[in-house]
Amino acid sequence: MSETKQALVIRIIKGFAFFWWDFLVGDTPELFVGTVLVLGIAAMTSLLGHLRVLTVIVLPVSVLLMLLVSVLRVVRAKRSS
Amino acid sequence: MIATATTGSNLVLVVAVFLACVVEMVEALTIVVAVGKTRSWRSALEGVAVAIAALTLLVAIFGPALATIPLGSLRLIIGGILLIFGLQWLRKAILRSAGYIAKHDEDVIFANTAAQLSNAAGNRDRVAFIVSFKGVFLEGLEVVVTVLTLGASSHQLGLASATAGVALVLVAAVGAIVARQLSNVPENAMKMTVGIMLVSYGTFWSGEGLKLAWPGNNAMLPILVGIYALVSWFVIALLKHDPVEVHEASL
Numbered sequence: 482m483s484e485t486k487q488a489l490v491i492r493i494i495k496g497f498a499f500f501w502w503d504f505l506v507g508d509t510p511e512l513f514v515g516t517v518l519v520l521g522i523a524a525m526t527s528l529l530g531h532l533r534v535l536t537v538i539v540l541p542v543s544v545l546l547m548l549l550v551s552v553l554r555v556v557r558a559k560r561s562s
Numbered sequence: 563m564i565a566t567a568t569t570g571s572n573l574v575l576v577v578a579v580f581l582a583c584v585v586e587m588v589e590a591l592t593i594v595v596a597v598g599k600t601r602s603w604r605s606a607l608e609g610v611a612v613a614i615a616a617l618t619l620l621v622a623i624f625g626p627a628l629a630t631i632p633l634g635s636l637r638l639i640i641g642g643i644l645l646i647f648g649l650q651w652l653r654k655a656i657l658r659s660a661g662y663i664a665k666h667d668e669d670v671i672f673a674n675t676a677a678q679l680s681n682a683a684g685n686r687d688r689v690a691f692i693v694s695f696k697g698v699f700l701e702g703l704e705v706v707v708t709v710l711t712l713g714a715s716s717h718q719l720g721l722a723s724a725t726a727g728v729a730l731v732l733v734a735a736v737g738a739i740v741a742r743q744l745s746n747v748p749e750n751a752m753k754m755t756v757g758i759m760l761v762s763y764g765t766f767w768s769g770e771g772l773k774l775a776w777p778g779n780n781a782m783l784p785i786l787v788g789i790y791a792l793v794s795w796f797v798i799a800l801l802k803h804d805p806v807e808v809h810e811a812s813l
Contacts (some may be wrong), residue, residue, distance in 0.1 A: 505646050512649045527772040541765050551653050559662050
């Protein structure tokens with residue numbers, strides 16, 4: 482592969498990676514980390530039969546908590562600045 | 563009962579895809595109109611055509627590939643992506659409604675893009691082509707991700723694609739008529755609605771991926787929409803009235 486083609490491939494890969502980084506993380510890393518954590522915990526609790534019913538409630542509640550934390554992060558920053 | 567629930571979830575899918583597509587397409591249209599008016603309509607439209615071709619190629623490659631992933635894993639991954647994406651939209655819409663960040667102003671975007679273009683050095687047509695291509699490709703990529711994820715996870719890729727097609731035609735037609743009056747589109751209200759729907763879908767499909775038994779199966783989707791809408795409205799109301807107390811109490 483010529484150097485020009487290699488550079489083009491690298492540029493496309495970098496662009497693709499940047500798009501997904503910006504799309505999923507961007508300026509709200511707490512939402513990305515929070516979602517991974519919430520889904521991880523939900524996956525573990527759903528494996529335990531007696532906790533499966535609880536996960537149905539825990540999942541939406543955790544999502545709402547994540548949203549509140551992220552919103553309040555901005556509120557706090559705006560009020561302190 | 564099951565038929566009603568399925569119709570209800572299809573309606574939620576159509577509304578979510580349609581509004582998400584309209585929001586992204588209006589953003590892309592703003593850039594294209596700014597490029598066309600200040601530089602060259604021909605180059606701007608060439609940029610649009612190449613961007614649409616590139617997006618079509620991406621869909622052709624990644625669309626069928628989605629069908630090879632096991633449904634449970636696909637729903638969990640897609641649910642996660644929808645959750646993150648939806649939460650980002652919803653958070654921004656709540657903060658805008660409560661007055662904590664400035665509302666998205668298409669007129670400002672138009673003016674900024676036009677100002678940047680009129681100051682840009684170099685080949686005139688090339689600049690117009692690249693700016694137009696980038697605008698349409700990046701906003702279009704978000705549309706593609708939304709359509710593929712929502713469509714594939716609900717086995718309604720055809721319905722989701724058709725809805726996106728209708729949105730594209732509608733935005734293009736309205737754009738051709740109103741051209742610069744894009745700020746009249748109630749962007750934040752649409753973003754709020756889409757955010758609520760994406761978060762609802764994200765929660766629902768993540769749960770399905772984890773093999774959770776949602777009460778009422780598909781009927782749970784509109785219920786989730788209602789819960790998230792209610793909480794969002796409540797948070798906005800609290801933030802508008804007393805930000806300090808809300809801040810302390812909600813954490």
